[in-house]
Amino acid sequence: MKCNVGGIDRTGRIVLGIVLLIVGLAAPIELIWRIVALVVAGIALLTATVRFCPANAILGINTCEGEEKK
Secondary structure (H helix, E strand, C coil), X not given: CCCCCCHHHHHHHHHHHHHHHHHHHXXXXXXXXXXXXXXXXXXXHHXXXXXXXXXXXXXXXXXXXXXXXX
């Protein structure tokens, strides 16, 4: 898999993932919204960790810089 998540995009996914993880675990919301928050948090954190996003690949978006575009 080629890197297509980098820099600010990666940082944003990590921050979003952590915030949604906290919301999904601690916020007094309905169960369905907890599940949605946890699933989106997991996807955001996973794509930030592996630096590859299938949606970015389909849309032709690549935010990696320099040599990271292997």
